[in-house]
Amino acid sequence: MKKGTVRKILSALQSTSGKDFLNRLTLQLDQAIDADYTFISRINIENHSSTTLSLVSHGKIADNFTYSLEHTPCADVSDDSLCVYPENICAHYPKDQLLVDMKVEGYIGTPLHDSQGNVMGIVVALYETKIEDPELVTSLFELFTGRISAEIERMEHQDALTKLNSELEQKVSERTLKLQETLDQLKASQNQLIENEKLAALGRLVAGVAHEVNTPLGVSLLANSTIESCYHEIKDAFSSGALSKHVLETNLETINEAQETIGLNLSRATELITNFKQLASDFHIDELETINLSEWIDALLSSLQLLINTSDIELIKHYPETNIELITYPFRLAQVITNIISNSVNHAFDQDATHHKFIAIDVHTNDEECIISLQDNGQGMDQDVTSHIYDPFFTTKRGVGGMGLGMSIVKNLVSDSLKGSIDIDSKPGEGTRVNIHLPKKAAA
Ligand SMILES: Nc1ncnc2c1ncn2[C@@H]1O[C@H](COP(=O)(O)OP(=O)(O)OP(=O)(O)O)[C@@H](O)[C@H]1O
Numbered sequence: 001m002k003k004g005t006v007r008k009i010l011s012a013l014q015s016t017s018g019k020d021f022l023n024r025l026t027l028q029l030d031q032a033i034d035a036d037y038t039f040i041s042r043i044n045i046e047n048h049s050s051t052t053l054s055l056v057s058h059g060k061i062a063d064n065f066t067y068s069l070e071h072t073p074c075a076d077v078s079d080d081s082l083c084v085y086p087e088n089i090c091a092h093y094p095k096d097q098l099l100v101d102m103k104v105e106g107y108i109g110t111p112l113h114d115s116q117g118n119v120m121g122i123v124v125a126l127y128e129t130k131i132e133d134p135e136l137v138t139s140l141f142e143l144f145t146g147r148i149s150a151e152i153e154r155m156e157h158q159d160a161l162t163k164l165n166s167e168l169e170q171k172v173s174e175r176t177l178k179l180q181e182t183l184d185q186l187k188a189s190q191n192q193l194i195e196n197e198k199l200a201a202l203g204r205l206v207a208g209v210a211h212e213v214n215t216p217l218g219v220s221l222l223a224n225s226t227i228e229s230c231y232h233e234i235k236d237a238f239s240s241g242a243l244s245k246h247v248l249e250t251n252l253e254t255i256n257e258a259q260e261t262i263g264l265n266l267s268r269a270t271e272l273i274t275n276f277k278q279l280a281s282d283f284h285i286d287e288l289e290t291i292n293l294s295e296w297i298d299a300l301l302s303s304l305q306l307l308i309n310t311s312d313i314e315l316i317k318h319y320p321e322t323n324i325e326l327i328t329y330p331f332r333l334a335q336v337i338t339n340i341i342s343n344s345v346n347h348a349f350d351q352d353a354t355h356h357k358f359i360a361i362d363v364h365t366n367d368e369e370c371i372i373s374l375q376d377n378g379q380g381m382d383q384d385v386t387s388h389i390y391d392p393f394f395t396t397k398r399g400v401g402g403m404g405l406g407m408s409i410v411k412n413l414v415s416d417s418l419k420g421s422i423d424i425d426s427k428p429g430e431g432t433r434v435n436i437h438l439p440k441k442a443a444a
């Protein structure tokens, strides 16, 4: 062996691993021992076969292949013996056709052991001529067997790990898919439930409206039959020539009263139905628009000024200095603010309240949303009222103008159309604050 051979081999192997390591080592060994073929092979005991992991043929890396161990010297090596045949190998293994075909003369094979001490592979050198220095070959092979075995084991562990990892990934993605499907199903059921709940709410609303409309219609019918009987009384008296001034006057008065009752009740029914239509969100005329919030609120408030002024209430406004642009449905937002302000005007303050009354509008904003707060310093509400405030037809002013639809409309508009949320903070004696949270853009 030339001086420095081992150092040369080692330096060629620096920072290599896996297949690259095996190929470089086989090439280096092949050069050092001057063989015609050198290979490192993995033994498969069950198949009684051997598969090369790296093969050098006449100085060059060649394609790997698998061969049967039957009748070969490699079988003896894999039985854990060092085989050295400097010449005439085919005479010892005449049935090894491969050796015969390759015209191999000399053979040296060394077993490779795994960490448990079992033979896992072999390193083999084949010569087409007699081997001059077999000891050099065996000693060089033996020098590297431990390193080769360790690298093969490491590669196999890594392959197993990669396989396990991809199996695991496969399992995770299968589970994720199943979870996603379950989640989709849940979402579908949730949407269905929400739809059912909306329908149920609409059903309750329709029933409520029907009930409410029934009262003015019933009264109108009654008044109508009163008119009818007056008509017959006048007609009968007239036909019989007995129509006195008194009979005519009292009947005309009754007819007049009944007709007024009918007028009032029919307007109430119309009002109820208009509100119901509003509640059922038939708002296709209102389109998304970009508004400058403070300017827009100012314009809205000026239209409400009369209502507020006649009640001797001061309007206090706080807007941020910078412009706030909001993409929203202005008509619906106007309904929301109008309903809340008219509630403050109608419910917050007693007729004979003497303190300084105010309604304050504050506008705040952050990156995602804009908050409009409407606060009055009126009498506030108790827990019982606030817990029912969004129920359709809930009012504490029945018979004196209240229909109990205002806040229920507000709630529907804010959460469904304007894609925001609403909360109320109110305590008896401390006034009421309504906060409307709106996204900077109400999705279309
Ligand atoms: N700012 C407020 N201060 C005190 N009570 C309030 C205030 N806002 C609402 N309420 C109470 O909540 C109830 C429900 O309000 P809502 O707007 O839904 O109906 P309403 O004002 O009575 O009738 P409608 O709005 O249909 O004319 C009111 O009757 C009132 O008792």
Ligand SMILES: [Mg+2]
Pocket: 339, 342, 343, 405, 406, 407
């Ligand atoms: Mg109201």
